[in-house]
Amino acid sequence: MDILRYVAFSTDPSGGNPAGVVLDAEGVDEATMGAVAAEVGYSETAFAVPRPDGALDIRYFSPKAEVPFCGHATIATAVAHAHRHGVGDLLLHTMAGPVPVTTSARPDGSIVATLVSVEPRTAEIAEPDLAELLAALRWSADDLDPALPPRAAYAGAWHPVIAAARRDRLADLDYDMSALADLMARRDWTTVTLVQREADTVFHVRNPFPPGGVVEDPATGAAAAAFGGYLRALGLIDPPTVLTIHQGTDMGRPSLLTVGVPAHPSSGIEVTGTAVRIA
The missing domain is CATH 3.10.310.10 (Diaminopimelate Epimerase; Chain A, domain 1)
Known part of the structure; x- marks a missing residue:
């Protein structure tokens, strides 16, 4: 399993909120996700499974429990996906519902992501x-x-x-x-x-x-x-x-x-x- 580590909401790795990101968790069961999240030790680790239509199924685990939606891990996952596949639009299927995310590159080379939540x-x-x-x-x-x-x-x-x-x-x-x-x-x-x-x-x-x-x-x-x-x-x-x-x-x-x-x-x-x- 390729576990990436990102900091969200900061351009400095010493700031922001760290998140674990697994861009291809195909075949990984729930117990393993929970164990990996506990080992990584960040507040959340996101596990994504690519869909045939280009969207991602995604689940979020803290060291103790699964949560239906996590914003900072969503931003981290979107940026990690953009680093690997290029910027653009991405649809995440979360337990809370569909969450569209858009990534774009800034002139300094950094990538910014915008998510749109489910209805509040x-x-x-x-x-x-x-x-x-x-x-x-x-x-x-x-x-x-x-x-x-x-x-x-x-x-x-x-x-x-x-x-x-x-x-x-x-x-x-x-x-x-x-x-x-x-x-x-x-x-x-x-x-x-x-x-x-x-x-x-x-x-x-x-x-x-x-x-x-x-x-x-x-x-x-x-x-x-x-x-x-x-x-x-x-x-x-x-x-x-x-x-x-x-x-x-x-x-x-x-x-x-x-x-x-x-x-x-x-x-x-x-x-x-x-x-x-x-x-």
């Missing part, structure tokens, strides 16, 4: 769940930004969105991993999206990922897509618009995610980023 959704978080979530995060209600109310957001996987009123609150991440993992398993949440709004379309984000055995994800494309859908659904932005998301800074792996939010309420959310191979 938002849902209320029950008060007992919210109280349990805040307790696991060791946050209080006073830490929250009332302009960005808590919701669960979906664009291929579910992520609760919790907004901090201050940047220093976001910077201080010290949560109960066991308690948060238990709650997220019961509610089928993939990561927790912790955000702080710097400007109308500029956000700082952190994503705890205890269900995958990862304390924090330095760049989370699936959560970014879900967050774009959340902002549109709640009327917190004026679409069409483009969001800039800074993630990974507080953990020393700065990442940049560009999120395009179309005006139509059922349109998928666009997530754009670069990826580079790790030697």
Whole structure:
């Protein structure tokens, strides 16, 4: 098995979010995928199987579990595929649904990829769940930004969105991993999206990922897509618009995610980023 290693949402291998990529996983069973993902040790490893029509069937495994959709591993897979086959359009068949991706080359030789998520959704978080979530995060209600109310957001996987009123609150991440993992398993949440709004379309984000055995994800494309859908659904932005998301800074792996939010309420959310191979 040819396991490639890429960093997504950065042009520097020391930044961004690492992902394992297998471009041809034909015949590889689920148990082997899980074992390989655990051995690679990144938050996600993507396993692609080419289809006769040129599309890819793709599955995503963290070191502990399979997830239905992963944005940073999608960007990494698209760039790896472009390095091998050339840039252009690519359709990925994920467990969450079809995800089209487009890759293009920049003048400096780097490759950028844009995915379009499945239709996003938002849902209320029950008060007992919210109280349990805040307790696991060791946050209080006073830490929250009332302009960005808590919701669960979906664009291929579910992520609760919790907004901090201050940047220093976001910077201080010290949560109960066991308690948060238990709650997220019961509610089928993939990561927790912790955000702080710097400007109308500029956000700082952190994503705890205890269900995958990862304390924090330095760049989370699936959560970014879900967050774009959340902002549109709640009327917190004026679409069409483009969001800039800074993630990974507080953990020393700065990442940049560009999120395009179309005006139509059922349109998928666009997530754009670069990826580079790790030697």
